[in-house]
Amino acid sequence: xxxxxYPDPCAPGYKKPTSIEDxxxxxxxxxxxxxxxxxxxxxxxxxxxxIVTYPDQDKYVKEAIIQALEEEGAEKVDFFNDHELGGKExxxxxxxxxxxxxxxxxxALPGINCEGDYFKDYVPDPLAYLKKRMKExxxx
Numbered sequence: 001x002x003x004x005x006y007p008d009p010c011a012p013g014y015k016k017p018t019s020i021e022d023x024x025x026x027x028x029x030x031x032x033x034x035x036x037x038x039x040x041x042x043x044x045x046x047x048x049x050x051i052v053t054y055p056d057q058d059k060y061v062k063e064a065i066i067q068a069l070e071e072e073g074a075e076k077v078d079f080f081n082d083h084e085l086g087g088k089e090x091x092x093x094x095x096x097x098x099x100x101x102x103x104x105x106x107x108a109l110p111g112i113n114c115e116g117d118y119f120k121d122y123v124p125d126p127l128a129y130l131k132k133r134m135k136e137x138x139x140x
Contacts, residue, residue: 016058023064032066043072055081055090075128 033039
């Protein structure tokens with residue numbers, strides 16, 4: 001790099017939150033946002049919201065999101081880890097098995113975000129389910 005005078009590559013600094021207040025302003029923006037990446041709105045009064053996430057979700061981020069959604073009118077906000085919905089044990093993932101995960105995701109049907117095989121427990125024939133929902137003009 002020194003040969004051309006370019007600066008060394010660097011990653012942006014990430015400040016780990018130490019309280020809910022560190023995350024609350026961004027959580028409020030996300031709760032009001034109705035489309036795009038990070039949108040959690042619109043929230044209607046008395047909504048009951050379920051958020052599925054990975055087990056490494058930061059506790060302050062989680063609490064800030066719950067507070068922001070409740071401020072917008074949500075009656076109840078629950079967080080579940082992805083493996084809990086399928087009644088499966090937590091699967092530890094690492095870089096070593098990242099390619100296997102990428103291959104599984106590449107084989108998934110468009111519009112259906114499923115991790116592992118537990119989606120099949122709820123919808124035995126995903127393609128038929130998808131066709132039926134499209135025919136009924138209902139979102140997935």
